[in-house]
Amino acid sequence: MRQNRDVTDEVLELLKQSNLRLTAPRLAVLEVVEHEGKHQDAEFIEQAARQKLGSLSRQAVYDNLNAMVAAGILRRIEPAGRPALYETRVGDNHHHLICRQCHKTVDINCAAGVKPCLQPNDDHDFVIDEAEVVYWGLCPDCQTEN
């Protein structure tokens, strides 16, 4: 089965490079993350991908999400106290802005663009490879609701 009409050649290439096979569950998960709106959690992805396929195990969803994060095809963000979210925009090291109330999540462009975009004054002799930034606040809708 190759319903890869919705998956770019670039991504197919990435999958191949990581020895990741083109399975129906994998492509379904990928399409959900790419097209069903950004920053979805595993629960949503599971439901949507299962609907596409008819049936799909939870484990296949987690396996695929983990495999594709490891391969650099997806990016995972883990906001404090919330389930992990997945997105396809990788490689530009952008950041995230999350509403404290409704948890709406939007991308924030990173001025530097490359990791680590920030350098601490004192690195404690660590080798730092990433500066992860989460902005917290209230979205326009939640501001007026108070």
Next chain:
Amino acid sequence: MRQNRDVTDEVLELLKQSNLRLTAPRLAVLEVVEHEGKHQDAEFIEQAARQKLGSLSRQAVYDNLNAMVAAGILRRIEPAGRPALYETRVGDNHHHLICRQCHKTVDINCAAGVKPCLQPNDDHDFVIDEAEVVYWGLCPDCQTEN
């Protein structure tokens, strides 16, 4: 019972202001977070506080940690994929640097010092109150172990 010899008057004042009573479990939890080393998780705090008191329920630990975080006496950080950590240094909006391998966590002074220390180019009309930064890397020990 008032074994508050190890708790500063300043903290006692903060507790009082938040209607937080001076209970043995509360003081034990506070002392652990203040003195047993920074950036400990709930599990460690529970063990250490229970040892101080003889017995202590898990729920009391979580209740106290949550209450004191809400009161601004403790700060909670939640590194991706890890249990929450607690620390007493509040009010200076410092950041954290975490080893990807052993999870050693150290404070990173924030240049600005006040929240939000970073402002995105485009705030999407959110009201942003905090920029949370986590630096990820390898600590000196874990660099050499490879």
Next chain:
DNA sequence: CGCACTATCTTGACTTTGTCCAGATAGTGC
């Protein structure tokens, strides 16, 4: 095309981290 190799999927139990609930206990202000 057909085979073998092994990545992936399925099912279902399990783990970790933490919350909810109800009743008993104990600080605190007056």
Next chain:
DNA sequence: GCACTATCTGGACAAAGTCAAGATAGTGCG
């Protein structure tokens, strides 16, 4: 010393995700 209610206890429960073992199915190669 009392009342008021914050807090503690014990135990069930919940969310998010992992582990394990066997069945299934992509893929490269001949």
